[in-house]
Amino acid sequence: MQDIDARQIDPVAPAKVWDASAPLVRIVSGMRFTEGPVWHPVEQHLTFSDIPGNRIYRCSEGGLLSTLVEASSHANGNAYDRSGHLVTCEHATSRVVRRAGGERVVLADKWDGRELNSPNDVIVAGDGAIFFTDPPFGRLSRAFGGRRPVPQAINGVYRLDGRGLALMADDFDLPNGLCLSVDQRSIFIADxxxxxxxxxxxxxxxxxHGGAVWAEVPSGEIAAPDGLKCDSAGNIFVSGAGGVHIFDADARHVECIPVPELVANFAHGGADMKTLFIAASSSIYRARVMVPGIAAF
Incomplete structure (x- = not known):
């Protein structure tokens, strides 16, 4: 699929977001497949998963690395709840868990009496509601969770709040990354x-309500929409062919941040929330943008 020329959609090209004058910097290397990056706005560090490496790591903006969870159950997506506790999707257990005070609490593991497929990506809304996607990726490979039968007939998108677990959408092929709009009145989900x-x-x-296609994502034989983030101006970031693609709030393609490895996901961070940390296969990269992201809490 070819890139989209926004000028063919609207005579006024959308404003650029990526600061191309700042070099792309690789701050972490030697991983097997990085995913689930999330920035802690108070403690100023990045947390991310290495799914086949079966670990969750923490690193500084400069790349100083430490192991947060040694055996992570092949964790994938991570998010912070309103109290700053880490919420994680585990492929090997097919659970969504929360880590708080040294304890690991299971938040969701079943739907309609059967195990979830393999919770993949997760976000937390301002009111504390947790949204996550549940494709079967963690059941299709030993390295990503272990080959097992797929228990759910649908690859759903779920909400977890004080009312319990609710299936919000059941008509996706492979639901993956998700993010909320700035006003949290819309949710965007990558298929x-x-x-x-x-x-x-x-x-x-x-x-x-709704659920119409908002944007087609430039994709390749392997590269496809995966991670999804919204910045403070309503721009939507999504992985795709060649790197990280940026769409403005009107779904016009703005540009692509080129990355030399297959991109899975990314997160805004840094003191000004203008550093984009990119989880790309064996590495974590750092790019600069001109619009700040949205702090996790």
Missing amino acids: TGRRHIRRFAIDADGAW
């Missing part, structure tokens, strides 16, 4: 299998 992003409106009572 890796269909190479696009869908958008749902969120009502005051939590119900979802």
